[in-house]
């Protein structure tokens with residue numbers, strides 16, 4: 001077993017630790033009754049130990065709490081017994097805990113990075129923004145320093161904390177633009193943004209890189225997020241800045257990270273840095289919220305705008321944390337509260353949300369559906385996966401998206417949001433009522449017409465029936 005940042009140590013462990021990357025070779029003895037829960041993370045590259053073979057001291061840490069524990073020597077014939085203990089049924093509950101913990105910290109850091117970049121973007125003039133900070137992709141959608149920088153830091157944190165040999169990531173950005181000869185200014189800005197963010201890592205309980213990352217390392221950590229997904233194995237899915245249009249306009253956007261195993265989403269983490277303190281403000285452009293926040297500054301005790309939502313498959317629970325305040329230390333679970341979907345099932349009282357851009361979803365088709373099922377309120381048009389967050393938090397009841405024919409939905413635009421809604425008690429399917437299929441590579445292949453997410457099955461069934469009834473006469 002070789003140790004690195006993020007190595008998991010069973011509470012009961014017998015064996016030798018190969019620390020060949022360091023000066024010493026440590027003999028590692030059983031860690032008996034030392035940790036609750038039964039696993040911990042090594043947060044120091046160096047594992048100090050005494051020369052005394054009977055009483056070793058391991059410095060272990062579950063991110064924030066660095067402690068030292070006496071380690072007792074064990075007899076070799078107890079090995080099997082210890083192994084059985086390690087595989088007890090409680091282990092199930094621990095499944096993906098380490099991944100979730102790391103993913104939430106990564107998304108918290110990403111949100112902090114994005115807030116900084118968005119503040120700079122909207123305070124700069126339109127001219128300088130166009131020239132330096134916002135770029136167009138081949139499909140004319142915008143991409144910013146924040147997209148590449150978030151991809152870099154998430155890639156770095158997952159690899160450092162979970163072991164790079166196990167990390168496979170599907171993510172939205174590639175390094176083509178950054179690698180072009182005329183992109184040196186942009187690349188420099190990305191490297192600076194990445195290092196500025198990672199310098200803050202200890203506040204989030206993550207070790208920072210020493211020395212800071214160089215240009216080629218930053219390019220490499222972005223580039224290696226080039227997995228293509230598929231039906232088997234484990235891979236992460238990242239949308240570094242979902243709703244980039246909302247982001248550059250100073251409005252809503254999200255950071256979305258999910259873990260997929262054998263084609264199923266098993267973890268979802270969704271950062272919504274501009275989620276307002278009051279749900280009614282979702283329907284206003286974010287600049288109103290900025291003005292209001294300035295008039296009534298939040299105290300450290302109140303829930304500021306912005307949150308991170310997360311859920312583990314099969315837990316039946318979804319959670320929400322506030323973003324970490326400046327100068328505060330992240331201590332798990334960082335004031336997390338459970339969230340559940342709304343109990344409203346009367347369409348007349350329900351709120352439905354949809355994409356802001358009518359190019360992304362037919363507003364006229366959803367208006368017809370809304371009318372036929374009796375949804376009476378104005379649609380809530382919000383950029384990005386913040387719509388999924390609104391359903392999971394109980395702030396809206398329905399989300400519908402009907403893209404133009406031929407558009408293929410990407411897995412990173414939905415994975416994190418889908419599992420969070422499902423674990424919060426809601427339902428998400430395609431317009432034929434079938435689950436979204438994350439096992440077919442980068443796209444939601446086979447998606448039937450559109451996506452319908454609801455707080456409950458009553459509303460969901462009504463909408464699915466209405467789609468069938470009106471599809472033939474639609475122009476989609």
Ligand SMILES: Nc1ncnc2c1ncn2[C@@H]1O[C@H](COP(=O)(O)OS(=O)(=O)O)[C@@H](OP(=O)(O)O)[C@H]1O
Nearest residue numbers: 241242243244355356357359360382383384403407
């Ligand atoms: N033509 C078309 N049709 C459907 N969907 C599209 C289309 N073009 C882009 N996209 C994807 O939509 C993501 C933006 O989120 P939304 O779909 O919620 O739209 S909106 O931003 O609120 O208008 C957006 O995510 P980001 O690229 O991360 O911003 C895209 O992946």
Ligand SMILES: [Mg+2]
Nearest residue numbers: 239242243413
């Ligand atoms: Mg997206």
